[in-house]
Amino acid sequence: MWHSYYKIHDLLDIEISGEDDYKxxxxxxxxxxxxxxxxxxxxxxxxxxxxxxxxxxxxxSHRYQVKNNYLYCAFSSWKAIWKMEIRGFExxxxxxxxxxxxxxxxxxxxxxxxxxxxxxxVIEQKLMQNNYLLIHGGALxxxxxxxxxxxxxxxxxxxxxxxxxxxxxxxxxxxxxFIITDDKILSFPISPFLISYGLDNMATEARSLKDNICIxxxxxxxxxxxxxPVINSSAPKAIFFVERKERQGTKxxxxxxxxxxxxxxxxNMLEMNISSPETPAGYYLQFMKAYSFIFPNSRIxxxxxxxxxxxxxxxxxxxxxxxxxxxxxxxTVQQRIELLIENFK
Amino acid sequence: xxxxxxxxxxxxxxIVAGSLPRRLKLEYANFESIRIENTDFTVYLGNFSxxxxxxxxxxxxxxxxxxxxxxxxxxKTGKWHLELTGFEQGNFNVRLSTNIVGSIFSDMFxxxxxxxxxIKYVLNRKGYCAVHASAVSRNGSAFLxxxxxxxGKTTTAAYFTREGFDFLGDDFVILHKGRxxxxxxxxxxxxxxxNQVINDNFNTMDRVVIKMKNxxxxxxxxxxxxxxxxxxxxxxxxxxxxELKVVYFLMPGESFKVSDMPRVEMLKRLAxxxxxxxxxxxxxxxxxxxxxxxxxxxxxxxxxxxILEEGIPKDIKCFRVEVPRKYTRETFVEIKKLVTGVS
Numbered sequence: 001m002w003h004s005y006y007k008i009h010d011l012l013d014i015e016i017s018g019e020d021d022y023k024x025x026x027x028x029x030x031x032x033x034x035x036x037x038x039x040x041x042x043x044x045x046x047x048x049x050x051x052x053x054x055x056x057x058x059x060x061s062h063r064y065q066v067k068n069n070y071l072y073c074a075f076s077s078w079k080a081i082w083k084m085e086i087r088g089f090e091x092x093x094x095x096x097x098x099x100x101x102x103x104x105x106x107x108x109x110x111x112x113x114x115x116x117x118x119x120x121x122v123i124e125q126k127l128m129q130n131n132y133l134l135i136h137g138g139a140l141x142x143x144x145x146x147x148x149x150x151x152x153x154x155x156x157x158x159x160x161x162x163x164x165x166x167x168x169x170x171x172x173x174x175x176x177x178f179i180i181t182d183d184k185i186l187s188f189p190i191s192p193f194l195i196s197y198g199l200d201n202m203a204t205e206a207r208s209l210k211d212n213i214c215i216x217x218x219x220x221x222x223x224x225x226x227x228x229p230v231i232n233s234s235a236p237k238a239i240f241f242v243e244r245k246e247r248q249g250t251k252x253x254x255x256x257x258x259x260x261x262x263x264x265x266x267x268n269m270l271e272m273n274i275s276s277p278e279t280p281a282g283y284y285l286q287f288m289k290a291y292s293f294i295f296p297n298s299r300i301x302x303x304x305x306x307x308x309x310x311x312x313x314x315x316x317x318x319x320x321x322x323x324x325x326x327x328x329x330x331x332t333v334q335q336r337i338e339l340l341i342e343n344f345k
Numbered sequence: 346x347x348x349x350x351x352x353x354x355x356x357x358x359x360i361v362a363g364s365l366p367r368r369l370k371l372e373y374a375n376f377e378s379i380r381i382e383n384t385d386f387t388v389y390l391g392n393f394s395x396x397x398x399x400x401x402x403x404x405x406x407x408x409x410x411x412x413x414x415x416x417x418x419x420x421k422t423g424k425w426h427l428e429l430t431g432f433e434q435g436n437f438n439v440r441l442s443t444n445i446v447g448s449i450f451s452d453m454f455x456x457x458x459x460x461x462x463x464i465k466y467v468l469n470r471k472g473y474c475a476v477h478a479s480a481v482s483r484n485g486s487a488f489l490x491x492x493x494x495x496x497g498k499t500t501t502a503a504y505f506t507r508e509g510f511d512f513l514g515d516d517f518v519i520l521h522k523g524r525x526x527x528x529x530x531x532x533x534x535x536x537x538x539x540n541q542v543i544n545d546n547f548n549t550m551d552r553v554v555i556k557m558k559n560x561x562x563x564x565x566x567x568x569x570x571x572x573x574x575x576x577x578x579x580x581x582x583x584x585x586x587x588e589l590k591v592v593y594f595l596m597p598g599e600s601f602k603v604s605d606m607p608r609v610e611m612l613k614r615l616a617x618x619x620x621x622x623x624x625x626x627x628x629x630x631x632x633x634x635x636x637x638x639x640x641x642x643x644x645x646x647x648x649x650x651x652i653l654e655e656g657i658p659k660d661i662k663c664f665r666v667e668v669p670r671k672y673t674r675e676t677f678v679e680i681k682k683l684v685t686g687v688s
Contacts, residue, residue: 058597060493061621153635155405243636246408247399262638270404270631289621293493296613327402 001048002026005041006033009179009186009232012126013038014119018047018112025110025219030119032189032230043094043122047115050097052085060290068295071287073280079103080114080278086122089291090298091129094122102278109216117281120177120190121272125303132181133311135264136271138162139173139185139234147173147185147234148341150323151267152242157329159205161242163198164334171231180314185236192226193218199228204329238344239315240323250336251324260320261312265304349384350376353526353585355519356467357381358460362390368452369460371574375529385467386437388460393440395428401636407629409636414629427459429629432466433640439463462626465517465619469645473521474652477618480513480525481505482587487513487525488684491615492595497672499532501595503581504677505684512581517622520656526586531574591662593683598667601679611663612653619649 002023006014015038016026027034054072057065065072069090074083082100098115101107107114124134137151138158152158162175172187175195179186189195197215198205207215241255241263255263274282292301299306323340325333348365350373351357357378360369395415400408408415414429428440441459443451465475478491479498488505492498499515506512516533519526577583594606594614620627634643641648664683668676 059495062495153403153632155402244402245399246397246402259638262643263635266631266635266638266643270628270635273628273631286621289617293614293617293621296610296617301613301617324401 003037005035005038006030007035007038008033008123008127008188011130011132011179012043012123013041014043014045014123015041016045016047016112016116016119018115019049022047022112022115024112026112028110028193028219029113029116029191031192031226032187032228041093042126043096043119045096045098045115045119047098047112049099050085052083052097053087054085058294060293061286064287064290066291066294071291073283073287075100075278075280075283077278080107082114082280084115084118084280086118086287089287090295090300094126096122098280104278106216107278110219114279117279118284121281121284124268127179128303128307128310129299131310132179132186133307133314134177134179134188134268136177136267137239137264138175139178139187139236140165140170141173141231141234142170144171144231144234146237146344147231148344149178149185149236149239150242151239151264152244153267153270156242156244157205157325158242159198160329161334161337163195163202163205165338166195166199168338171229173231173234180236180311182314183235184233187230187232189228189230192228196226196228236318238341239318239320240340241321243322243324244327245324246327248326249324250326250333252340253322253324255320255322257312257315257320261308261315264311264315265307268307269304349378349381351378351381352376352464352468352519352528355471355473355521355526356464357384358464358467359384359387360390360460361387366390366452366455368574369456371531371576372456373460373530374576375578385471386432386439386463388439388441388463390441390455392442393426393428395426395440396430403632403636407632409633411637411640414633416629418625425454433642437467458625462623465623466626466630466645468519469648469652470641472652472655473519473526474615474619474649474656475517475528475622476520476615477516477622478518479515480518480527480587481510482513482525482584483510485587486590487587488590489518489520489525489592490595491592491618493597493618496595496597497668497676498595500672501677501680503532504674505681506581508681511584511587512577513584513587515577520589520653522655523589523658523661524586525589527583529577529583532577533574589657589661591664591684592657593664593666593680595666595668597670600667600669601676602667603683604665606663606665608657608659608663612650612657615653616646616650619653620646 001017001019003017004027052072054065057067059065070087071089072085080102084098086096088094096118101111102114127134137149139147139149140162141147150158150161166172172189173185174188176190177188179188197218239260269285272284277283288300346362348360397408397415398410400410402408406416412431412433417426425443431437468475476491478489479502480487480489481502490498490501502512502515513525514528517528519528592611630642630645
């Protein structure tokens, strides 16, 4: 059995452990936060066979078993098969047991990836309990003082914009997630190996077969390190919602705070609500609904309302914009974006 | 061919298809209507080209613009293309093409994943709520049994019809300002429920088929789920609507137990339950709302809360009724005691 420990700034301690068949690639995702042993982790994730403690549960949707502060779910399809229980689903220390695998190639090569997916929504929840919000989006800075945030759905070219800004002197705060609180944002880089590879080899985030093969080869090298400079903390200056449209040209327009707040929340919700998911993280919104049905007065039931209030406060002095870019991403689009950011100085 | 449907003139729709799939015909048989001008929405079944224009692309598979939504997807062995237009401004058209129209999966898919959620969505837009519940009535008073699937909605309603109550629905009913309207879709017969009704209404051959379908369900771990259908209007006395009297939330438990459920809790549960029943449409609504956060689509869930609040008068009592997993005649007798205590 193996153990890995992670420390998310001074906010959360995480322990991941598992049987040997889950070992490959175990540290790739959260390599940035890797640390020495943590003694009282806030979140524990174990991968391996386990006996669920799901007696006395109420069943919801023929699928989720729920009791106080606990949820169990078993899933099986041609894409994946797994079972998972979460103790501390609503409050307190979180203890997750997971056993299962993706039936697709990436899952066969790196079996720890599927269970690690669940950490993101769980971290999001625990951070909110401490007044920090984990947002789906990217953040960069040039001078360390001012940060620019890019939010978008999958396929919005957010990653492409980020890679290209990194090439032009910007520094990374987060590629897919970042943390926001009252007066600052904090780093949350995920999968540094992907960003590194992208920086060295790719024009846009669209991966060719060759890219995928190279990435997997890199991932399989046990002790490869990634020298990706990250700025841990900065002050948010502006938020751009990247919207990819079929028409030509780039366009920018102002968004109201109410609209921006709603969009950020919907974006976070959509990350937990993938249609036809194989990963437990894609069911997380369903988990929350199932739990809210059984416990309508719980923190889970009021999660999104609480999120909305908190986020509204944090966005107070940050201007928000919709940034429309064409389907075809090229250097003129990139230049236009950099020009827009310059206008904020 | 065109077929018109009306739910109490509250929601009307039209299906246009080369031929109407048999399961669809069964599913909405009780809503069939004569020709209606300007139905609330129209569903065109068959191949089409999306009129995509200058859309925003979300998740690489959703194409949205103001009052426009297009996607392609797959479900089990089927693939589909779906286009929604005019859902905000009126003239709501739905185009759906699947690659295996006529197969069991495809037909069930069209009902359960497309048309049913659309009906619920349009009801919501009009200030009505499709509550996930069964309901029966007597002397103009309706008794509502909201519950999750498998908790005993159908069984409870079926038993009540044998006691002289009128049937309003076994899976969904329509709620609006203190009134419950019927929603009559085929009863889903599965071997685990309705033993009495199965025996009374199916012949030996049918019963064998039902047992086989149930075995198939178990053998494939739920992947293949084929309901046998029974039209409630053929077997029960039904009524159009009745005034809501009491709410009994059925929840699975160890043994029969009744307790008060506070109003706020009841409203929250009903709202979550409504949300969970929107299936695929839920995800599409979220994507569209992300693109257009000020649209009335984005307000869908707030609207539902308001409709429920106004739909259930403040003086209506709500009870949490825990029902044992094995629902027997004794269980029903207990529930009947509750209901007849007030009717």
